[in-house]
Structure formats: C-alpha cells, structure tokens
Amino acid sequence: xxxxxxxxxxxASLVAIACAIPGTFLVLRKMAMISDAISHSILPGxxxxxxxxxxxxxxxxxxxxxxxxxxxxxxxxxIQKTGLVKEDTAIGLVFPALFSIGVILIAxxxxxxxxxxxxxxLGELAFAPFDRLFxxxxxxxxxxxxxxxxxxxxxxxxxxxxxxELKLSTFDKGLAASLGFSPAIIHYGLMSVASVTTVxxxxxxxxxxxxxxxxxxxxxxxxxxxxxxKMLWLAVSFGVLSAISxxxxxxxxxxxxxxxxxxxxxxIFLIVFLFAPSKGIIAxxxxxxxxxxxxxxxxxxxxxxxxxxxxxxxVNHLQEHINWQxxxxxxxxxxxxxxxxxxxxxxxVSLTEKGDTFTSKAIDYIITNEDAQIEDMKADFFxxxx
Numbered sequence: 001x002x003x004x005x006x007x008x009x010x011x012a013s014l015v016a017i018a019c020a021i022p023g024t025f026l027v028l029r030k031m032a033m034i035s036d037a038i039s040h041s042i043l044p045g046x047x048x049x050x051x052x053x054x055x056x057x058x059x060x061x062x063x064x065x066x067x068x069x070x071x072x073x074x075x076x077x078x079i080q081k082t083g084l085v086k087e088d089t090a091i092g093l094v095f096p097a098l099f100s101i102g103v104i105l106i107a108x109x110x111x112x113x114x115x116x117x118x119x120x121x122l123g124e125l126a127f128a129p130f131d132r133l134f135x136x137x138x139x140x141x142x143x144x145x146x147x148x149x150x151x152x153x154x155x156x157x158x159x160x161x162x163x164x165e166l167k168l169s170t171f172d173k174g175l176a177a178s179l180g181f182s183p184a185i186i187h188y189g190l191m192s193v194a195s196v197t198t199v200x201x202x203x204x205x206x207x208x209x210x211x212x213x214x215x216x217x218x219x220x221x222x223x224x225x226x227x228x229x230k231m232l233w234l235a236v237s238f239g240v241l242s243a244i245s246x247x248x249x250x251x252x253x254x255x256x257x258x259x260x261x262x263x264x265x266x267x268i269f270l271i272v273f274l275f276a277p278s279k280g281i282i283a284x285x286x287x288x289x290x291x292x293x294x295x296x297x298x299x300x301x302x303x304x305x306x307x308x309x310x311x312x313x314x315v316n317h318l319q320e321h322i323n324w325q326x327x328x329x330x331x332x333x334x335x336x337x338x339x340x341x342x343x344x345x346x347x348x349v350s351l352t353e354k355g356d357t358f359t360s361k362a363i364d365y366i367i368t369n370e371d372a373q374i375e376d377m378k379a380d381f382f383x384x385x386x
Contacts, residue, residue, distance in 0.1 A: 043102030069195025
C-alpha cells in the first residue's frame with residue numbers, strides 16, 4: 001500500500017467523521033434532507049467567492065458557501081412556516097433554484113471553466129493526494145487533508161463545548177428556551193457547521209458522497225441505539241468503516257471511489273435495517289407475530305372464561321367456535337399449556353387459577369383501557385416472549 005492510498009483513505013475517514021457529527025443531529029431533528037439542499041445550494045457561494053478572489057483555495061470561498069448554506073436553511077424554514085407547503089416541498093423549491101443560479105453564473109462569467117459532473121456531484125478522491133500544500137517550500141501533505149482536518153477539529157471542539165445545549169435543544173426546544181438556551185442560535189450554529197463541513201468536503205468527495213456520509217451512518221446508528229453518545233460513536237464508526245471498505249471495493253472493481261463508498265454505506269444500512277435487534281425488519285416482524293399470538297391467546301382465554309358448557313371447550317371444536325384454522329388453534333393451545341394457563345381433561349379445556357386471574361385482569365383492562373395495566377399483565381404472564 002503506497003502513500004497515495006493511505007492519504008486517500010485518511011481523507012475519506014476524516015470526511016466521514018466530520019460529516020457524521022452534524023449528521024447525527026440532523027437525523028434526530030428530522031432534517032436529513034436539508035443536508036442535500038445545503039450540498040447543492042452552496043455552489044453560488046463558491047462561484048461568487050471565486051469571482052472575488054480568483055483563487056479556488058481562498059478561505060473566503062468556504063465562508064461564502066457556508067453563508068449560502070445558512071440562507072438555504074432560512075429560506076426553507078420561511079417557506080415552510082407559511083403553512084402553504086411542507087418542508088420537503090420547500091427544500092425541493094429552494095436548492096434547485098440556488099444550484100441553478102450557481103450554474104448560470106459559471107456559464108455566463110466563466111466559460112473557460114468546465115463544470116464536470118463527476119467532480120462536482122460525485123467527487124474524485126483519487127485526485128486528492130495530488131493537490132499538495134506547501135509551507136516554506138516543504139510538502140506537508142494534501143490540501144484536502146488539512147482543510148477537512150481543521151474543520152473536524154473545530155467541529156469536535158464545538159461538540160464538546162455545546163454538547164448539553166445541542167442535546168437539550170434537539171429533544172426539547174421548550175425546556176432549552178426556559179433554561180436560557182436559544183434554540184434558534186444553536187440551530188443555526190448547527191447549520192453553519194453542516195455548511196462548512198459540506199464545503200470543506202465538496203472538492204475532495206463531491207456533493208453526493210457528502211450527503212451520504214452525513215445521513216447514512218447516523219441513520220444506521222439510530223436503528224441500533226437511542227443513546228446520543230452511543231449514536232455519535234456508532235455513526236462515526238460506520239462512516240469510517242464505509243470509507244475504508246469502499247476504497248478497497250473501488251480498488252478491486254477499478255470504479256469510482258465515491259460511488260463505492262456510498263454503496264458500502266447503503267450495504268451497511270441494509271444489514272442493520274434487516275437485523276437490528278429491536279428496530280430491524282426481522283425483529284419487527286417477529287414482534288408482530290408474537291403480538292398476534294398474544295391476541296389469539298387472549299381471545300382463546302376469554303372464550304373459555306365466557307363459556308362453561310363442555311361442547312364449547314372441547315379441543316376438536318375450537319376451530320369451529322373461534323373460527324381458527326387447525327394449525328393456529330394448536331399453536332395457541334400449546335402456548336396456553338406451556339404457560340400454565342389451561343389444563344386438559346379428556347380433551348376438555350379448562351382455565352387454571354393463573355389463567356383465570358389473567359383473564360379477569362384482561363377483562364378489567366378492556367373495560368378501563370389503562371396502558372400501564374396491560375404492560376403489567378405482559379410482564380407477569382407473557383413469559384414466552386423472546
């Protein structure tokens with residue numbers, strides 16, 4: 001592995017970490033698509049900054065692009081607050097307009113500049129090591145590495161300094177305001193960090209990968225935990241894992257690095273989406289199946305409670321009286337026996353003391369509809385879960 005390969009993976013990893021931090025808060029605030037809007041609408045800021053300085057490496061480009069990102073957020077929120085359109089519609093109105101303005105400015109005032117789709121939308125990490133930074137004639141490494149490293153350092157510093165305020169304003173704006181924190185200032189501060197991060201990573205990885213790194217790791221982490229600190233660590237870990245594995249995947253396929261990293265992000269999200277212990281599709285389907293069984297068990301026990309005649313409680317007539325198929329009737333019967341809810345005597349089903357107590361509580365719950373009561377019932381009687 002040569003130095004260029006190491007630098008590419010290092011840049012990709014730093015971008016992943018820098019994007020995962022603000023991305024986590026965007027996901028929690030249900031503002032995931034605002035990152036897409038920012039990543040496209042910063043183009044006018046970059047173009048105007050270039051026209052002023054004639055230098056693509058000027059810090060003014062980052063400042064103006066970040067300012068454009070904040071303008072995007074303000075415009076989206078203003079349009080949304082009118083109540084005439086929803087947030088997704090407002091985003092769809094604002095960022096194409098700003099992005100188009102940037103394209104028009106380039107076309108009218110910089111005809112000799114080639115707006116390459118791969119460079120702007122996909123980025124090309126393979127070229128990042130060749131854009132070097134020289135200080136006093138000494139090569140100190142790729143410019144992208146220093147730019148994104150500086151942004152990451154500032155982002156981590158702000159996170160440590162304002163973690164409580166960010167956490168509070170994310171989950172309870174009212175409480176944050178009552179304690180003297182300004183949710184608006186924190187909100188726009190977060191948007192500024194997201195904008196600066198997007199600009200810093202724009203040249204190296206492109207808009208599409210910035211959005212993917214900002215949202216996919218955080219969304220994946222959110223499926224695994226509701227603890228903010230754990231979610232941040234998981235988002236960072238998923239981002240770095242995708243960056244490194246995506247690079248080698250691209251190396252193996254001889255394909256776009258940015259596209260391969262985005263593919264790995266999607267693959268990791270899919271795995272977690274399917275197999276997450278509590279929120280994964282398989283876990284949800286299993287829970288739904290167990291809940292259907294619980295309802296069937298409750299229906300069965302209520303039937304026994306309400307019917308004393310033997311013909312209504314005979315094993316062979318359960319399907320007829322409760323309108324169940326044979327397999328379902330056997331499943332519920334076995335479950336009730338396993339949990340000591342019933343006894344069988346000459347194929348006649350009767351409630352045990354435990355089953356009778358549970359059924360009485362269930363009837364009481366049906367009448368009162370108190371959520372706390374049904375949770376106690378589940379804890380006491382539904383021991384077959386899991």
